[in-house]
Amino acid sequence: MCKEHHHCPHHQAQECGHCHHEHGNARLPLRIGAAALLFAAAVSGLLPPAAGTALFVAAWFVAGADIVYAAGRNILRGKWLDENALMTIATLGAVFLGEYPEAAMVMILFQSGEYLQHKAVESSKRSIAELMDIRPDYACREENDTAVRRRPEEIAVGDVIIVKSGEKIPLDGLVTDGEATVDTSALTGESLPRRLVPGSEALSGFINTNGLLKIKVSKPFGESTAAKILELVEHADARKARTEKFITRFARFYTPAVVAAAILLALVPPLVVPGTAFAEWLQRALTFLVISCPCALVISVPLTFFAGIGGASRNGILIKGSNYLETLANCKTAVFDKTGTLTHACPRVAKIVPFNGKEETEMLRLAACLEEHFPHSMANAVVRAAKEQNLAHEEMHAQVEYLVAHGISSTVNGVRTIIGSQHFVFEDEGCRIPEGEQDKYNELSAAYSHLYLCVDGELAAVICIHDPLRREARDAVAALHACGIGKVVMMTGDNRQTAQAVAREVGVDAVYAEVLPEDKAAFIRSEKAAGRTVIMVGDGVNDSPALSEADAGVAISTGAAIAREIADITIASEDLFELVTLRRLSQALTARIHRNYRFIVGFNLSLILLGVAGLLPPTTSALLHNMSTLGISLKSMTDLGPELPSPTPAER
Numbered sequence: 001m002c003k004e005h006h007h008c009p010h011h012q013a014q015e016c017g018h019c020h021h022e023h024g025n026a027r028l029p030l031r032i033g034a035a036a037l038l039f040a041a042a043v044s045g046l047l048p049p050a051a052g053t054a055l056f057v058a059a060w061f062v063a064g065a066d067i068v069y070a071a072g073r074n075i076l077r078g079k080w081l082d083e084n085a086l087m088t089i090a091t092l093g094a095v096f097l098g099e100y101p102e103a104a105m106v107m108i109l110f111q112s113g114e115y116l117q118h119k120a121v122e123s124s125k126r127s128i129a130e131l132m133d134i135r136p137d138y139a140c141r142e143e144n145d146t147a148v149r150r151r152p153e154e155i156a157v158g159d160v161i162i163v164k165s166g167e168k169i170p171l172d173g174l175v176t177d178g179e180a181t182v183d184t185s186a187l188t189g190e191s192l193p194r195r196l197v198p199g200s201e202a203l204s205g206f207i208n209t210n211g212l213l214k215i216k217v218s219k220p221f222g223e224s225t226a227a228k229i230l231e232l233v234e235h236a237d238a239r240k241a242r243t244e245k246f247i248t249r250f251a252r253f254y255t256p257a258v259v260a261a262a263i264l265l266a267l268v269p270p271l272v273v274p275g276t277a278f279a280e281w282l283q284r285a286l287t288f289l290v291i292s293c294p295c296a297l298v299i300s301v302p303l304t305f306f307a308g309i310g311g312a313s314r315n316g317i318l319i320k321g322s323n324y325l326e327t328l329a330n331c332k333t334a335v336f337d338k339t340g341t342l343t344h345a346c347p348r349v350a351k352i353v354p355f356n357g358k359e360e361t362e363m364l365r366l367a368a369c370l371e372e373h374f375p376h377s378m379a380n381a382v383v384r385a386a387k388e389q390n391l392a393h394e395e396m397h398a399q400v401e402y403l404v405a406h407g408i409s410s411t412v413n414g415v416r417t418i419i420g421s422q423h424f425v426f427e428d429e430g431c432r433i434p435e436g437e438q439d440k441y442n443e444l445s446a447a448y449s450h451l452y453l454c455v456d457g458e459l460a461a462v463i464c465i466h467d468p469l470r471r472e473a474r475d476a477v478a479a480l481h482a483c484g485i486g487k488v489v490m491m492t493g494d495n496r497q498t499a500q501a502v503a504r505e506v507g508v509d510a511v512y513a514e515v516l517p518e519d520k521a522a523f524i525r526s527e528k529a530a531g532r533t534v535i536m537v538g539d540g541v542n543d544s545p546a547l548s549e550a551d552a553g554v555a556i557s558t559g560a561a562i563a564r565e566i567a568d569i570t571i572a573s574e575d576l577f578e579l580v581t582l583r584r585l586s587q588a589l590t591a592r593i594h595r596n597y598r599f600i601v602g603f604n605l606s607l608i609l610l611g612v613a614g615l616l617p618p619t620t621s622a623l624l625h626n627m628s629t630l631g632i633s634l635k636s637m638t639d640l641g642p643e644l645p646s647p648t649p650a651e652r
Contacts, residue, residue, distance in 0.1 A: 028115055035063035035108050043101065056100035060091060064107035089259070090289040093282060106622040135226055136170030136204065142214065152221040163213045169206045172224045173215040175199060180211025258292040265612065280614070287611035291604060291621050300596045303636035308589040311640045315581050316573035324568045327552040329586035330533045334485050334579075335524060335546065337538035338492035338499065339378065339449070339467055341556055342506055342576075347378055347467030349385035350448055354461045355441075356434040363461035365391040367453050370408045370419050373400045378451060381465050415456045422495060423514060425452040425459070433459050446497030469505060476576035477507050483583045487532070491520050491546075520546035537579065538567075554579065588643040596632055603628055 041047065042055035064087065071084040087110055094103035140147040142160040152170045155161060160176065163169050169182070179197050184206050196202055202215050204226035221227055266285035270278040305322035312319050319325060336342050352360045368386035371379035400410045407420015409429075418429055425431045431454040433441050441459070444450060448464035470476075477488050491512045492499050499513035512523065520536070524546055527534045536543070536550035547553030547566045555567030556574065564570055571578045607624060610616040616624075 028111070031062055032108060032111050032115065035059040035104070035111075038062065039101075039104050039108060042104075053100050056104045057095070059104040060095070060100070060107050063104070063111050064088075064091065067107065067111070085259070087289075089262075090286045093286045093289075096282075099283070102617065109622045109626045112626070136168045139170035140164075140167075152224075155217055155221060157217055157220060159217045161215050161217060163202075163208045163215060165208055165210050165212065167208050169202050169204050169208065169213075169215065170224075170226075171204050171215075171217045171221055172219045173202055173217040175202055175213055176216045177214035178212045180213050181209050183207040183209050258289065262286070262289045262292075283617075284612050284614055287616060287621050288608060291607045291611055291625050300600070300632045300636040301593055303633055304589055304592050304596065307637050307640055308585055311585050312582060315578055315585075316571065317578055317582055318570040318572065320568050324552045325586045325589055327533055327586075328535065328569075328582055329590045331485055331535050331552070331583070332532040333487040333489065333527045333534045334480055335489045335491055335520070335527075335534060335536045335550070336508070337520075337543050337546075338490055338494060338502055340539040341537055342473045342490065342502065343467040343469050347381045347449070347465045349381050350464045350466040352461055352463050353440070353444065355437050355459050358460050360461070361389065361391060363453055364389065364463070366412065366417065366455075367419055367451065367461070367463055369412070370400060370410055370417065374402055374408060378449065378465055378467075381467075382451065382463060412455075417453075417455050419451055419453045421493060421514075422450065422452055425454045429454070429457075431457050431459060446495070446501060449494050449498050469502065470576060472576050473506050476580060479577065479580040480583065483580060483587070485583065489523070491515050491523065517543070517545045521549040524549045537576075584644045585640055588640045592636070592640065592643060596636060600628075600632060 036059075038055045038059035042052040042059065047055070067084050068088050071088040074084060087107065091103040091107050094100070094106065136152050138149045139152045139155050140162045141150050141155055142148075142162055147162040155171055161171065161173070163180075165180070175196050175198050177198060179195070182194050182196055182202070184194050184203075194206075196206075196213060202213065204221075204224040262285040265288055266278075266282045269281045270276045302322070305325060308325045309319050309322060312325075339347065349364070352364055354360050354363050364382070364386050368383045368391065371382040400408055402408050407418055407424040409416065409418040411417065418425055418431070431452075437459075441462075444462055445464065448466055451463040451465065452459060453461045453463065480488055487510070488508045489510045489512070490499065490503050490506065490508045492502075493515060494513060496513040499511050503511035512519070515523075520543065524534050524536060528551065533551050535552045535554055536546045537554040537556070538544075538547055539556040543555075544566050547555065547568075552569060553567040554569045554571060555564045557564065557570055557572040569582070604625070607616065607621055611621050
């Protein structure tokens with residue numbers, strides 16, 4: 001990671017009310033060590049009692065001065081009770097009772113636990129940062145036929161950069177010259193290399209394994225794929241899941257309740273039970289305070305979510321926040337786009353059916369002339385087919401107008417020319433089928449998707465496009481069903497016949513054809529209104545409203561840039577089975593949180609009962625409490641892989 005980029009690794013722990021101004025301070029372990037030495041000297045028995053007492057107090061102060069300071073500062077700010085206050089009250093009470101060793105030991109153990117937990121969080125953050133080590137250190141800009149090394153931030157859109165063998169591609173762009181094999185694993189998780197040729201999209205974070213590339217930059221560094229991935233990984237925990245928010249609210253109410261209970265525990269028994277010593281019950285109340293700190297519960301939940309985000313990253317899945325992991329675990333409805341999502345993102349022109357005596361090649365040339373202005377998979381298929389036939393054209397049309405999910409219109413040689421869906425050309429634009437060719441139109445195969453080209457209000461050609469299914473689509477849908485997603489829906493702007501044919505092959509529960517972007521969004525709203533958690537999986541501009549409307553929007557990395565921007569989750573590997581992996585990962589995460597919760601509550605309740613009964617002194621209870629907190633924290637940040645549910649038959 002670039003040394004200029006610094007990010008606070010303690011988002012999670014801040015909600016626990018710990019003192020954090022020292023966590024990043026290298027002096028904290030020195031202070032803990034000094035306090036431990038003072039404590040050891042005090043218990044050695046080599047010093048007079050008064051000197052030993054002074055050393056115990058000194059150890060308490062050296063270890064916990066920042067805790068006492070934070071408690072006082074928070075009280076002045078109106079935050080009357082937090083964990084700092086708990087520890088201050090508990091240890092000062094021990095000092096009041098003359099239990100100086102216990103006061104010093106409790107504070108030393110508490111600070112040691114806090115520091116070790118901090119290091120655990122830091123280690124988790126660092127491991128993910130290393131996993132996503134894709135930030136470029138430099139970019140070589142072509143200047144006067146030479147490559148000049150510059151900072152990536154200095155490169156502007158339109159500049160040409162040179163990437164040699166072994167170098168990272170520093171910015172997004174299009175290859176203008178050269179051919180190379182690139183390693184995409186840092187972004188996609190794919191082990192197979194990818195070939196880049198002139199015209200290919202090159203993404204920052206790819207590594208050039210052989211060859212020399214010239215790339216025309218299409219985005220500034222701050223908007224590049226690598227920069228956005230780094231930003232998302234580093235700040236993913238900013239979007240807290242509902243579970244995290246609950247824990248945060250719980251901690252705010254829990255701490256005052258604990259203090260009130262401790263006061264009652266110290267005062268009531270001596271007043272109502274004859275012969276009961278106040279000092280004894282005050283000690284038990286202090287033990288109760290030490291044990292009752294909710295640190296493990298507050299820290300373990302966000303650490304678990306962070307482990308889930310890291311596990312997803314290792315599978316080429318980028319998640320913008322932990323709340324979306326929770327959404328995946330609770331998902332009941334999955335909505336899929338068809339073209340570019342369930343099917344390949346690279347459809348091909350199968351055939352051209354001309355009307356009214358038009359030439360096939362001329363119609364393809366004209367269609368490509370319009371479609372080259374629109375970066376959609378079907379448009380790309382038309383443009384690619386024209387290039388394969390060497391059908392060059394001149395820009396003789398007027399300004400191109402694009403209507404999302406409808407089509408394209410322009411004026412070519414003074415004649416209105418449009419291309420798009422059946423609905424667009426016949427219903428919206430009122431075009432007609434040439435006289436005597438209705439039968440020819442009726443015989444168009446439903447096995448293909450169709451683009452309708454009309455010239456001067458009359459159908460000129462139908463371009464038949466074949467978009468084969470992703471080989472894993474059917475099995476992935478079956479696996480999602482097996483993972484507990486009860487309703488899988490396909491929604492597409494394609495014609496009904498084609499959509500139904502694809503739906504039967506894929507095995508979805510419902511299919512909606514000839515829909516507009518707002519129709520997809522409206523369906524998702526209706527599902528949410530019915531109480532179902534909904535995810536939307538898409539790749540195109542027309543999917544953007546639905547992606548933003550869903551509880552979690554999932555984009556395919558090869559899709560439109562706006563879809564990736566809006567989506568909450570991006571699958572970089574182009575494998576729909578990663579959705580199944582994500583679902584199983586979220587389920588394992590939820591199960592871990594529940595296990596941690598049951599253990600923490602059970603263990604702490606046992607310690608509280610033993611402490612209140614007088615069977616555990618504060619020192620022992622503090623040791624057990626801090627050890628359990630550390631153990632849960634370390635467990636929470638471990639890889640979720642071994643805990644994933646068993647794979648479905650489709651996955652096997």
